Amino acid sequence: MLLGYAVILGLVIWNLFIRQGRTGWSIGKQVLGIRLISEQTGQPIGAGMAFVRTLAHFLDSLACYLGWLWPLWDPKCQTFADKLLRTVVIQQKKA
Template identity: 35%
Template sequence: MVAQSGVVPASHSIACVVAIAVGGDHCIWKISPGESAQSWIDCTSVAVACVISAWSARNGQSWAHRLLKLQVCDQDSNLTISGLRMGVREIAHLTDFASLFIGFLWPLWDGRGQTFADKIMGTTVTRKQ
């Protein structure tokens, strides 16, 4: 279900992506004219968000990272990560949400300044030089 703000809740987004991957009943192409279009809207929203995210995330930077002059780097090699790894990192941010947002506050007392998603993905956020 799309929230009032027009954002698809993360839990429904993941369920939609999984349904598309395994050919479930919530796939865009399986909705009959008599069914609610909500699933179609949700799946389309997820697809558009994924395309925009993958297209805009280059050199370890999303548009927001570019604005703030930050970049996401591998914690071991300190090289910027790919757009695909940025996308997987975004999905890993679900752990930050699932922990009642503690994952987003974790960098305040973590030695490396990493969220739970950064720990999972082995990344750090640094100032771009």
């Protein structure tokens, strides 16, 4: 059972931080045709910033989860965490 938990943790770390940080795509984002990039450079944000972005999503939950709904009316469709870290999620199919 411990080995199973270690494998799951490894896959989560690989998907959310390493893969998404290096390419802009997590498995889910790739399926949906969306990509995470830096607003300033237009490039993927890196594994470290992907980790920080995941932690910053705590802010999205603070005010009654308002930050998670914010993209519905925001011109750039950003959550509070995205605004703080200057990231955007764009429509882009993987070639």
